[in-house]
Amino acid sequence: MMMVMRFTDFLLLQILVAVVACAVDLPAPLNDEVLGLIVFKAALEDPTAALASWNEDDFTPCSWAHVECDPATSRVSRLALDSLSLSGPLPRGLDRLPALVALSLSNNNLSGPIPPGLSLLPALRSLDLSRNAFSGGLPDDLARLPSIRSLDLSSNALSGPLHSSIFSNATCGTLRFLSLASNRLEGPLPAALSRCSFLLHLDLSGNRISGAPDFATGLWSLSRLRALDLSLNSFSGGVPEGIARLHTLKSLHLNGNRFSGPIPAGVGLCPHLSSLDLSYNSFVGALPSSMRYLHSLTSLSLSNNRLSGDIPSWIGNLTAIQHLDLSDNKLTGNLPSSLGGLTDLNYLSLTNNMLTGTIPDSIAGCTKLTEVHLKGNDLDGSIPKGLFDLGLQVLDLSSNGLTGTMPAGSTWISETLQSLDLSDNKLTGTIPPEMALYFGLRYLNLSWNDFRTQLPPELGLFRNLSVLDLRRSALYGSIPGDICESGSLSVLQLDGNSLTGPIPEEIGNCSSLYLLLNGSIPASMAELKKLEILKLEFNNLSGEIPQQLGRLDNLLAVNISHNQLIGRLPVGGVFQSLDQSALQGNLGLCTPLVAEPCKLNVPKPLVLDPYAYINGNNNDNDVPTVANPAVSMRHRRFLSVSSIVAITAALVIVLGVVVVTLLNISARRRIGLLENALESMCSSSTRSTGPAVGRLVVFGPRSSLRSEDLVGGAEALLTKATELGRGVFGTVYRASIGGGGTIAVKKLLTANIVQYHDDFDREVRILGKVMHPSLVQLKGYYWTPQLQLLISDYAPHGSLHARLHERPEAIPPLSWADRFKIALGTAKGIAHLHQSFRPPIVHYNLKPTNILLDEKCEPKISDFGLVRLLQKLDKHMISSRFQSAMGYMAPELACQSLRVNEKCDIYGFGVLILELVTGKKPVEYGEDDVVILIDHVRVLVEQGNAVECVDSSMGEFPEEEVLPVLKLGLVCTSQIPSSRPSMGEVVQILQVIKAPL
Structure with missing residues (x-):
């Protein structure tokens, strides 16, 4: 009975405590998810207070900013912390969120390695850590995310190889989206990638992945892929026909690699392909005819390869195409008239090929064209008038052999055109005055043609024109007075023409001036108060430079070389500091930088007796004449001026030889010290690693030392402790040499670096000859096919x-x-x-x-x-x-x-x-x-x-x-x-x- 009473009392006591607790509003114990997120927040730098609403006194985090809960369970299901300027390492605490489905931390400043523990989130389906500064290798526990579907680690500093363990059956069984783009990953693609058989999107672009992909059992077995991006890597070899297995592929980007051989015909067997980019490789041969069946293709870029042959007429069958770029290849033949059938085309580039014939009139049927680039071919004939009736924004037909006149153009192109380049052709006739109505035009280049006409006065009506280039276009007459009236023109180039008449005062609104002038430089140019750059080199200018030009306060750069100018330079402004390159090639400027004798446009004085004022007075008793040779002899010096100059020059030469000899001896000692230190470094690493395969070259006044001792073990000397920094081309380390000296050693990245020693030696020796007080001097290099080091001076002050x-x-x-x-x-x-x-x-x-x-x-x-x-x-x-x-x-x-x-x-x-x-x-x-x-x-x-x-x-x-x-x-x-x-x-x-x- 006593036991029953005690149990009852205990229950009553518990109920009383609960009632009292409710009555006085005692704080409830922390929710486990609240605790985890507070721990997560505490380790982050939050400069914008984006997580200020995260309060540890709350019972649930479901009301917090950037937190989303499942309404059925009130458990945290999503964290969206994008673009919040968060920084620091990725903290702990997320393991307290067992129901978390999506985690996004993209576009922050998070750094350090990706820590283990993400595999403790069993429900996680989407993980986005992109656009941060995470470093180190890919964590192994990524392979243990059992529900993951989308994984984005792009735009970080992750490095190391792609281990097969990352692509385990546990992860790849569910993965649909994978992006590791824009990191520093290297090595070959693992064959284990084929386990991700449900993968729809794969982006490995912008890394250092090399070799040839495993075409048999790896990459090309991912038959469900819709998007594949391997661009900007170091893949090499040919692309096999296995690509035809990717029947569902919509986007294929292999640009920026070292693929070679022909474009595989299997590309044409991907019927859903809408975007194909194979640019910046070494593909050869003609376009495969199977590509005619890519009716869904909207973007095709094959630029910067070695493709040859004609542009096939079936290109007109790709009616969905909007972007077509075949530039920088070796394509020949005529432009097919079938191009006119590409009614959705808005960008066309065939620049720098070997195309011939005329531009077909049918191109006017491409009514949606906004950019046309046909530069650097051998096209001839006239410019189709219909091309100027389109709503083009950019038209570049330069460096061809086009003839005839310029079309005036329609109202449509006058409203849209921003850049027009017809330079380096054979155009004749007038420059249409209607061009003044091209109010959106910013860049106009009609240079190197044969117009044989006057400058149209309407040129001053351009509202937004920044660059006007009419060099060597057989123009004559005067310069329109209002050519710079709009105030927008910053570069005017008219040199190489036959322009005459005065320079109009209004041209002072132009900040850069390139003119061809005959005769003398007019003093009226001093009115060009806004002039910043004046280039008058290689003209027929003569006479003296007007002194008024020295008052041009805004003038920053002048080049008057290779003319026939004489006399003094203007006092003041930039003229007093011009170097030899800006003055050379003139007849007689009064400056020590020009070798020709100084000439002035002043009357020559009549000199009767060259000795008359040798003493600075006019004493009749001392005037040397033929009748008074004794006085003449009394004024002659013991040595002539020429003798004194010759003796002085000889002494200077002897002194210079002595100084150079001493400097050479000192330099040999320093070079020898460096060579000995590097030899010891080489041999110490060789003894533990096997036969010598490396080559060491040290630059110096005597023949270079070549060592065959250094092998892969030397890389161990370049440790993290001696690392000075990382750059675009590799990592720099500090190394000590004998005598207490220090050098800097740069370990080059091998990707895209020349792999043949002769090529490497030739280029580095050129750099080794560069000597200037403001340049770091290159001392030598070490080379193997797997390791290249550059040796230079060490700068201890950062x-x-x-x-x-x-x-x-x-x-x-x-x-x-x-x-x-x-x-x-x-x-x-x-x-x-x-x-x-x-x-x-x-x-x-x-x-x-x-x-x-x-x-x-x-x-x-x-x-x-x-x-x-x-x-x-x-x-x-x-x-x-x-x-x-x-x-x-x-x-x-x-x-x-x-x-x-x-x-x-x-x-x-x-x-x-x-x-x-x-x-x-x-x-x-x-x-x-x-x-x-x-x-x-x-x-x-x-x-x-x-x-x-x-x-x-x-x-x-x-x-x-x-x-x-x-x-x-x-x-x-x-x-x-x-x-x-x-x-x-x-x-x-x-x-x-x-x-x-």
Whole structure:
């Protein structure tokens, strides 16, 4: 009885406690999912407070932002944390969400390896970690996600091989979507990929995957695939006919690899194919006739291959096609008239082939065309009038043999056309005045034709025209007075014509001027107050340069070389710092940079006696004459001036020989020290690894040392502890040599690097000859087919990027004097690469991480010329290589119609000096928007508030230097390559900007 009473009392006590707890509103115990998400949140950096609503006092997380629960069970089913600026490693806590079906963390700043534990989410069907900074290898427990259907790890820094264990039966049995694009994965595709038999979408683009895919049991056995993207990798070999097994395929992208051989006929047996991109490979032969059956094809890109033969007439059967690109091949024959049957076509590019014949009139039937590119063929005949009746935006027919006159065009094209290039043809007749009604036109190039007409006065009516190029077009007459009236024209090129008459004052609205003038330079050009670039080289100019031109304050670059100019240069402005390249080839300019004797347009004085005023007075007793030889002898010197000069020159030469000899002895000692250290490094790694297969070459004043000792074991010396940084072409390590010295060793990425030693040796030796105070000197290299190392000087003081954006508090910020020194030194180094080598050495990747600093803040440019080591140098590969250089890449690197040259470096330099002045990165992500440095500076300069963008951390600065440097940066980053000055001109401009001490 007592026991029963006690049990009853216990129950009553429990009920009482519960009632009291409800009455006083005691906090309920934490929900397990709340606890897991609070732990997850606590480990993240949340700068925008996007997870502020996540409160540990809540009983359930279902009301939190970015959290979705299953209404039937009130369990968390989805987490959508995209684009919230979250940073830090991927935290723990998600294992408390057993009902989680979808997890998305894309477009954040999460970093570090992907931790194990995701396999503890049994219900997870969709995982999106794309567009972050995750690194390391693919975690093994991805293979243990039993319900996964969609897995997106693209746009990270994941590395290592694709292990077969990742494609286990457990995961592949359910997987439908897999994207590992834009990472650093390498090695071959594993045959285990064939286990993912239900896979519908596979994207492995933008990695370093190599070899030939396993066509028998691997890739091509995925018969349910609808989208396959293997672009921008290092696959090689031929594509087999096994592709015909992919009957459901709708999208196939194999571009940017090293595939070779003919295009497989099996491609035509994929009836649902809508997008096919095989560009930037080495395919040969004709287009397979089976492709005529691809009636669903909307986009076909086969550019930059080695395809040959005629364009088949059955191309007109692909009636659904909208994008057709066969450019940069070896196609021959005529353009088939069947092209007119492609009524949905909006983009056509057949640039740089060997096509002949006329442009068919039937092309006017492609009523939806917006871009036509037929540049660089052998087309002849006239331009079809119907082509100018379409709503085109871009028309490029340059570098052909077209004849006849220019069609006037319809109202439709006058409303839509933005770029027209008919240069380098044989067009005649007048330039239609109706073209002035092309209000949207921004780029017009009619150069290198044979119009034999006057400039139409209507040219001044263009509202938005930025570039007008009429060079060498047999134009005559005067320049229309209102040609620059709109204020939008920034580049005017009229040289090589027979224009006469005065230069109109209104032309001063043009910021760049390229003219051909006969006779003297008119003083009226001093009225061109907005002029920034003046190029008058290779003309027939004579006489003196008007001194008034020195008052052109906005003038940044001048080239007057190869004329017949004489006399003094204008005082002031840019003229006082012109280098030899801008002045050479004239008759007698008064400057030490020109070898010809100085000539002036002044009357010559009448000289009766050359000794009359030798002492600076007119003493009659000392006048030397024939009648008074004693006085003459008294004024003669013991040695003649020529003798003194000869003796002085001989002494200088002897002294120079002694100095050079001493320097050579010192250099030999340093080279010997380096060689011995590398020999020891080589031999130490060889003893443990087997026979010698490597080749070591050290550059020096004597014959290069070649060692056969270094093998794969040397790679173990390049450890994580000695790593200095990673770049586009590989990883840089620090290595010690005898005598306490230090060198830098760059381990090159093998993908796309030349694989033959002779080719590698030839290119690296060219780089080894580059010697300049602002360039890192290449000391030598080590080569095997599997490992290539470049040996150079070591810079102990880090990069400009680190000094600007990762500076410790103990190190003071860069002063303006240091920043200007860095800008000028960098400009001189790049100018040396451009001007001292033929062809010029182009850096292509100029940015602050490649500008190293010494103890005096003198710049040392690294990684120059490494593009020469690529097997295949083309714009597509350059663009994909340098995706990490966001903000520094010139826009033409992504445009096939523009020539890629040293102007790309000018653009990168312009961004770099804007970064030096402002202290900001070229692209910065804010809370709600993205700030582009170039646009930001341009707006402030145009508003007259340029001082606001100057980096305040450098303290006081001279506005008379900083503001012109800002403007120079904007000129260098012009969207039009021809508007950018050369690097030699940049050096001149910077020297002018520098205020005297």
